[in-house]
Amino acid sequence: MLSVLAVLLVAGSFAPQGSANASGSEPAELFGSYDLSSSDSVTVIVELDEPSLLEAKHTGKGQTKGYLEQAREQVKEALASAAPSSEVNREYNTVFSGFSVEVAQDELASLLALDGVQAVYPDVHYDANEFDPELIDEESFSPAMMDSAPFIGAPEVWEDLGVTGEGITVAIIDTGVDYTHPDLQSSFGDYLGYDFVDNDDDPNEGPGQYHGTHVAGTVAADGGPNGEGIVGVAPDADLVSYRVLGPNGGTTEDVVAAVELAVQDGVDVMNLSLGNSLNDADWATSIALDWAMREGVVAVVANGNSGPNNWTVGSPGTSRDAISVGATQLPYDAYNAAIFTSEGVSYPSAEIMGYPSVEELLALDGEELEFVHVGLAGPGDFDDVDVDGKIALIQRGEYPFVDKAAEAKDNGAVGAIIYNNVAGVQPEVPGLAVPTIMTTLEDGQKLLSELEAGNNTVTFDIEFDQEVPESMAGFSSRGPAAPTFMIKPDVSAPGVGIVSTMPEAFGYYASLQGTSMAAPHVAGVAALILEANPERTPQQVKAAIMNTAEPVLDRDGNPYPFNSQGAGSVRPYDAITTETLVSPGSHTFGVFDKDNGRQTERNHFEVTNLSDERKRYEIDVTFHGGEDHINVNTSNNLNVHAGSTQKVNTVVQINASALEAGYYEATITLTHGDEVIEVPSIAFVMEPDYPRVTHLFLGVNPDGTIAGEAYLPGGAEYFEFWVYRDGEEYEYIGAPVTDENISAGYYQFTWDGLAPDGSELEPGAYDLYAYAEKAGQSDYAYGGTLTIEENGQVELDIAQ
Structure with missing residues (x-):
């Protein structure tokens, strides 16, 4: 996935967030943070009261393109008067009602007051920040390297069912596509798509870009x-490219415009291997995708690369309707590892975290190498350290594991040891750029002590352990989606070591990893399903993919949690030939937080019998834990006539006060003879365990004070803004900002730049964090580093 940070604030004081429609007595709702005293311009996305064409169509409201354009013109005319500096960029009719506009921040308040404005969203910046590719030269390349499509069973679909994606059009909304690539050129017709970066009809990838071409090859290389x-999942599908990410990334206004144009162009499937890092389902892109699905376009999005913790999925992977995809690794051989530094010192927690190839891993076996501590292995942590030909000793935290390993490789390290920053274990992360060993915090402290004692070499003992089945990639983002409590991802697909097409400048082929690589597998599967079953709606395609997915098991044979794998790993043959659909393909029963007695929640799902005979299904709902305090009432069996759909009601009663707080998984199982469909489900007891704070956005005000905004998904009982001195010793300065009982959403504050006792900070570097507590859980988020020069000049390096 294209991993991005949604930096919502530039600098300054903040606007209040409204909750009412601008046609009433209150201003429109404002998302994001801005300096309302600054004349500096920002781009925002304006949503109108008037519904889009698709919203109106699918909600029974009256709407025409002409009337919508007239309403939009009225708002634009009023805006031109209220905000003379404003300049409208893009306008939307179909999947979103509104426009993007560049406007001075001190004119935003006037925009919020305009009649007809419902909400204003930030124009989030997207960066192509995928993992470095492993290029494959012409001499080494073999078509057999593309082993993920065969693994999920695509060749059986081509050969046994005669289905190859023919007649289905898939949109690649990405960095562009090299449509001249030998494996892709026949997939493109006269109409190539559109380039929203350069605003022309040539959506080829620009110099130095390759992500979209790699994605396209997984879908439809022939x-x-x-x-x-390379042969992709749906080799005869047609492709169109919508370039929304250039060398400097892209923005929401172009992504929404691409979704809108793709729907207008009549595509059948769209793939978006991009997203931002906020776990929120209501950003403009998610809204656009939900209406695209309702209109008949299957939208597939990557779930994110911020795993393995829960609640790390980002928009638009949080979309209610689009198919969010997590990443798996294909079966592989696992190895054990032991490390030795000096007699009497042991490291029992040492295990292999990940490696680029077995050959590179085994190259360390028996070797004695110097190791060097590089802290968090961030972009600047190698500046004064020589790791060339050595082992990088790295502390967990702040940056993804894959980025740490990539930085180590880029600086010449032949391996890495990552020690934990808290008690407990670390995840396996397949496909790391260098062979990487993981240890506990305790063993990491031993390694640091060895360095201080002058014992700066480490010896490796590596041996074969076992064959591991298809498994979840540690980097794959996990759900649930915070606003809706939906299970995310919806489904998973191979996303580690995926060999696919590259532009000629990169040698035509390369291996990449990420949920960016997993999503196009599912887009290709959707194309296969639609060729075989053209009458199916996007929701039915989604249900077929989820209902027939193969459960993903860890190396001990236990299934991964639903919020890691969704319904499982996609299997196209079964998705095409299934005779039953259960929709939605996953289920959330909601939050049960009643202090005394049982709380009752009602929900339903639909069962569609696709066969030509009546079917009788046995139904079972099983909770995996807490059964003594959970009651489920639903039909024990169901008769569904051929070609018909029936609704099944479920009533769940939970005595929350008798259970430990957390979430409880359940499986809804429908059985008809040998046909078994399992629907992942979830219920939350008391306050869900979402992170109490996920982001800290910072800026410098004109008067030198610091503007801050923390994203608190569920609010906080207690909040602190922490300041740490980053020097020879990491020193806690204090919490100059504290607050209590904060509502859910964005919490805004200003820091005067002084220590808690009112004294001025000495010159140096200071790390800034937001800390929040609620319902016995606490979390913190890093926002950036403030540097005070000797001359008093202040610089703020915002976290990326």
């Missing part, structure tokens, strides 16, 4: 004219 290249 092996090239000689059949010697």
